[in-house]
Amino acid sequence: MILGWAIIMHPVISSLVITVWIGLMLLLFGLLYIFVSFSVKRLVKEA
Structure with a gap:
């Protein structure tokens, strides 16, 4: 209410x-974008 x-x-x-x-x-x-792109890069490296 105050806001x-x-x-x-x-x-x-x-x-x-x-x-x-x-x-x-x-x-x-x-x-979120940085985290997702980092995770994708890691998955690609492992695969």
Whole structure:
């Protein structure tokens, strides 16, 4: 409830929250991509 009020009251805070959330999601996808590519390379080497 407080977060919703803050977003309605402060566009700057809402844009900041959205930016941080997108940044975290991109970081998560980047780490996932690195992990998957690393695993695939290892599997290819073993096979």
